Amino acid sequence: MVRVLCWLMVFGLFMPVLAATVAPDPHSFANFQQVRTRHLVLDLAVDFTRQQLTGYAEHQLERLDPTINRLVLDSRNLKITTVTFTNDGVHWQKAAYLLGIEDALKGQPLTIQLQVLTKAVRVYYQTTPQANGLQWLTAAQSSEKKQPFLFSQSQPIHARSWIPLQDTPANRITYQAHIKTPPELLAVMSADNSANTRRNGDYQFDMPQPVPSYLIALAVGDLHFKAMSADTGVYAEKLWLDRATAEFSDTQKMMDAANQLFGKYPWKRYDLLVLPSSFPFGGMENPRLSFVTPTIITGDKSLISLVAHELAHSWSGNLVTNASWNDVWLNEGFTNYVENRIMQQVYGQPRADMELLLNVRALRNLLTHQAPADSRLQADYSGRDPEEAFQQIPYVKGQLLLLTLAQHFGQAKFDQFLREYFAHFAFQSIHTESFIQYFQQQLNSKQSFSEQALQRWLNAPGLPDELALPASDAFARVSAAQQQWLAGKAGLRLLPTAEWSVHEWLHFIDLLPRELTEQQLNELDLVFSLSQSSNAEVFTAWAQLVIPLNYQPIIQPLRQFLLSVGRQKFIIPLYSELKANPQWRSWARQVYREARPGYHPLAQQQLDKLAL
Numbered sequence: 021m022v023r024v025l026c027w028l029m030v031f032g033l034f035m036p037v038l039a040a041t042v043a044p045d046p047h048s049f050a051n052f053q054q055v056r057t058r059h060l061v062l063d064l065a066v067d068f069t070r071q072q073l074t075g076y077a078e079h080q081l082e083r084l085d086p087t088i089n090r091l092v093l094d095s096r097n098l099k100i101t102t103v104t105f106t107n108d109g110v111h112w113q114k115a116a117y118l119l120g121i122e123d124a125l126k127g128q129p130l131t132i133q134l135q136v137l138t139k140a141v142r143v144y145y146q147t148t149p150q151a152n153g154l155q156w157l158t159a160a161q162s163s164e165k166k167q168p169f170l171f172s173q174s175q176p177i178h179a180r181s182w183i184p185l186q187d188t189p190a191n192r193i194t195y196q197a198h199i200k201t202p203p204e205l206l207a208v209m210s211a212d213n214s215a216n217t218r219r220n221g222d223y224q225f226d227m228p229q230p231v232p233s234y235l236i237a238l239a240v241g242d243l244h245f246k247a248m249s250a251d252t253g254v255y256a257e258k259l260w261l262d263r264a265t266a267e268f269s270d271t272q273k274m275m276d277a278a279n280q281l282f283g284k285y286p287w288k289r290y291d292l293l294v295l296p297s298s299f300p301f302g303g304m305e306n307p308r309l310s311f312v313t314p315t316i317i318t319g320d321k322s323l324i325s326l327v328a329h330e331l332a333h334s335w336s337g338n339l340v341t342n343a344s345w346n347d348v349w350l351n352e353g354f355t356n357y358v359e360n361r362i363m364q365q366v367y368g369q370p371r372a373d374m375e376l377l378l379n380v381r382a383l384r385n386l387l388t389h390q391a392p393a394d395s396r397l398q399a400d401y402s403g404r405d406p407e408e409a410f411q412q413i414p415y416v417k418g419q420l421l422l423l424t425l426a427q428h429f430g431q432a433k434f435d436q437f438l439r440e441y442f443a444h445f446a447f448q449s450i451h452t453e454s455f456i457q458y459f460q461q462q463l464n465s466k467q468s469f470s471e472q473a474l475q476r477w478l479n480a481p482g483l484p485d486e487l488a489l490p491a492s493d494a495f496a497r498v499s500a501a502q503q504q505w506l507a508g509k510a511g512l513r514l515l516p517t518a519e520w521s522v523h524e525w526l527h528f529i530d531l532l533p534r535e536l537t538e539q540q541l542n543e544l545d546l547v548f549s550l551s552q553s554s555n556a557e558v559f560t561a562w563a564q565l566v567i568p569l570n571y572q573p574i575i576q577p578l579r580q581f582l583l584s585v586g587r588q589k590f591i592i593p594l595y596s597e598l599k600a601n602p603q604w605r606s607w608a609r610q611v612y613r614e615a616r617p618g619y620h621p622l623a624q625q626q627l628d629k630l631a632l
């Protein structure tokens with residue numbers, strides 16, 4: 021029997037059978053089930069004048085199906101100059117290759133001919149100005165306004181716009197990189213950055229732990245480092261460095277809490293990189309070095325749950341990874357859950373509960389207009405932009421499923437289960453089915469959580485009725501105070517706002533009726549200076565409320581905000597509100613025309629779609 025099996029393996033008949041059990045990735049051309057990159061060597065020069073990366077990507081291969089003679093990589097808007105291959109790791113020869121027809125979503129497949137013994141291929145290439153995974157900022161667009169800045173954003177399928185590779189979260193690779201920059205700038209990557217790196221324009225990186233392609237990240241700028249604790253620190257332009265380390269000074273505590281709950285932090289260091297304000301996201305969980313927006317640096321740690329979120333991805337997402345973007349709730353729902361557990365431990369239950377309730381409100385708002393099929397946890401984004409998958413459904417509905425399971429099995433037991441889940445699937449990419457199977461075996465072997473209930477969570481639209489959400493006393497007090505004011509029983513100055521946190525303010529604004537009079541708006545603004553709020557969350561919530569009401573005093577600060585902040589979470593809803601107001605629409609169009617060059621290509625793409 022054993023001999024027959026070996027014989028089958030030698031002739032390559034066995035592997036395809038194994039490989040066929042894994043679903044392919046609808047958002048990638050890569051034939052990673054037949055031949056896959058296991059190690060990537062990047063050698064790139066960063067040219068700020070041409071806004072171009074030039075160099076090569078070397079793919080060290082594992083042949084899963086020895087009968088296959090071609091490697092298919094993903095690429096988008098890349099200029100390929102030469103492809104070479106080696107059979108012995110020493111001699112390189114030119115390889116035949118074909119850049120296929122462009123697909124609007126996936127880009128172009130790059131198919132490279134392999135010989136039986138080919139071990140590695142090198143693709144020599146240049147990026148183009150259309151690389152939507154890169155933002156090139158001129159000196160004037162950086163925070164310090166003295167040096168240019170470059171950063172990448174690979175998730176979900178933009179790595180292929182700056183590296184030709186198998187751009188699927190189903191495959192994991194180790195990588196090393198040699199990056200050349202102007203000598204006065206510092207390069208950092210989602211790898212082993214060192215505080216003692218000499219600033220000379222010639223940098224080496226190594227990522228010895230296998231990661232999916234969307235976690236490969238690079239930033240170059242006039243960056244400086246400041247340590248916060250032995251294992252945590254901040255990279256930023258000088259302007260932000262002190263403020264950022266003060267804002268993020270609890271990062272080590274968060275890490276200690278997560279270590280306790282979910283197992284030892286697996287990535288050695290944890291640093292944060294503060295990006296210029298055009299960064300289109302709040303944060304991005306690039307391993308060892310989360311990228312974050314400066315809009316969370318508020319001086320009062322009020323938006324710090326974002327750091328807990330990106331840190332949480334060190335387990336949910338980076339250690340155990342969704343194998344396709346249809347499984348994104350395995351990354352984001354788990355991370356919202358882990359984030360909230362960290363917030364409970366470090367800042368206490370009341371704050372964590374307020375944050376959860378604000379999440380749930382955002383989810384409920386979305387559900388009022390979401391297509392039912394897309395409100396399933398197991399949604400299908402084949403043939404669509406996977407960017408669309410990242411909304412409150414996987415984040416908050418996913419979080420609520422885990423919360424429900426924790427309530428059902430007990431907090432301690434559920435935490436232990438998650439700890440074991442992270443250890444069991446460490447450094448693997450999995451589909452939802454693998455989680456379900458593991459859950460059924462390890463935690464639910466007695467079927468006390470019914471199959472039916474589980475299927476409803478995964479495949480039914482909307483939210484189950486029987487949710488047990490925490491009650492927030494703080495929110496209840498805010499609601500009561502607001503009622504008093506609306507009923508004319510108390511003036512605004514009498515409301516007990518002195519101790520309110522940003523969460524209470526957000527609750528207060530969310531709760532306000534949508535049809536306030538001009539006099540009421542003026543009064544709110546006079547007493548609370550909401551139009552002048554320097555907290556981007558508060559400002560955006562307030563602006564969204566007052567734009568439809570033609571509230572003039574918002575105009576100047578709103579213009580200022582839209583010209584200086586590129587975070588999509590804020591600017592997309594703001595422009596949408598502006599578009600919906602016929603009186604303000606053409607004004608918004610002008611602001612957008614002015615602001616657009618400063619926005620990230622991904623934000624530009626989304627806002628162009630809005631058709632202001």
Ligand code: BES
Nearest residue numbers: 175176301302303304305326329410589
């Ligand atoms: N992984 C995401 C960032 C992301 C989202 C990349 C969509 C590509 C597409 C990150 O972990 C995240 O979720 N960031 C949130 C903040 C979080 C606190 C919910 C964000 O950017 O707002």
Ligand code: ZN
Nearest residue numbers: 329333352355
């Ligand atoms: Zn996330």
